[in-house]
Amino acid sequence: MRKKLIVGNWKMNGSLQANAALLEQLRNGYDPARAELAVCASAPYLAQLQSLLAGSGIDWGAQDVSAHEPGAYTGEVSAEMLRDFACRYVIVGHSERRQYHGESDDVVAAKAQRALSAGITPIVCVGETWRDREAGRTEFVVKRQLSAVIHTVGHCTSEIVVAYEPVWAIGTGQTATPEQAQAVHAVLRAQLRAATAHADRNRILYGGSMNPANAAALLAQPDVDGGLIGSASLDAGQFLSIVAACPWVAQ
Ligand code: 13P
Numbered sequence: 001m002r003k004k005l006i007v008g009n010w011k012m013n014g015s016l017q018a019n020a021a022l023l024e025q026l027r028n029g030y031d032p033a034r035a036e037l038a039v040c041a042s043a044p045y046l047a048q049l050q051s052l053l054a055g056s057g058i059d060w061g062a063q064d065v066s067a068h069e070p071g072a073y074t075g076e077v078s079a080e081m082l083r084d085f086a087c088r089y090v091i092v093g094h095s096e097r098r099q100y101h102g103e104s105d106d107v108v109a110a111k112a113q114r115a116l117s118a119g120i121t122p123i124v125c126v127g128e129t130w131r132d133r134e135a136g137r138t139e140f141v142v143k144r145q146l147s148a149v150i151h152t153v154g155h156c157t158s159e160i161v162v163a164y165e166p167v168w169a170i171g172t173g174q175t176a177t178p179e180q181a182q183a184v185h186a187v188l189r190a191q192l193r194a195a196t197a198h199a200d201r202n203r204i205l206y207g208g209s210m211n212p213a214n215a216a217a218l219l220a221q222p223d224v225d226g227g228l229i230g231s232a233s234l235d236a237g238q239f240l241s242i243v244a245a246c247p248w249v250a251q
Pocket of ligand 1: 009094
């Protein structure tokens with residue numbers, strides 16, 4: 001079993017003051033034997049993450065990256081800039097970016113590629129809407145989204161993290177059951193295996209209303225390698241309880 005990876009996605013939340021308090025609690029309460037831990041913040045706070053988390057064993061990352069190389073793209077943040085702040089991860093293709101910013105599968109794939117070329121691990125989000133699920137299109141949708149990334153990043157496929165985030169479970173309090181999550185994760189694992197001989201290295205995270213009450217059952221699934229946590233990551237107690245829910249893995 002792979003050691004679990006728990007990632008907080010703060011989304012557009014935080015302030016210098018609130019972040020400092022939260023990070024202090026995470027530093028004090030984090031048990032690295034249990035799981036790997038990371039937080040992804042808005043770009044203006046990356047310097048703060050770098051200064052407050054360096055040496056803590058907790059990694060940090062961004063929530064988006066430009067699909068372009070540095071140049072005339074006002075308002076964008078390049079992968080090289082994220083590297084300047086020692087980001088280990090960047091989330092790409094979150095459903096909120098696909099939905100509100102019209103990001104296509106190809107744009108998401110280009111972002112994943114830009115991250116990898118700067119030495120940053122992309123956390124590639126895939127997930128179906130409720131309508132897709134009702135229509136029996138879950139597998140088709142998540143495979144299409146992941147396949148665009150695999151096609152673009154090629155031999156680097158084993159270096160990506162995938163996050164399965166059913167859109168209907170994000171911020172709704174409605175979670176996929178452990179069986180529903182495992183079924184989709186198994187599909188994604190098979191797709192990764194077909195693309196790379198090293199798919200055992202790929203972590204596939206579950207995201208969507210994960211909380212201390214449902215984390216243990218989700219994280220016990222064989223292909224659920226961790227969690228991408230939204231609202232519960234803003235509360236140190238809840239976030240650390242999710243880490244504590246990770247099964248022990250013999251090192
Ligand atoms: P919630 O945990 O708030 O449902 O958000 C999940 C998510 O979108 C993480 O990226």
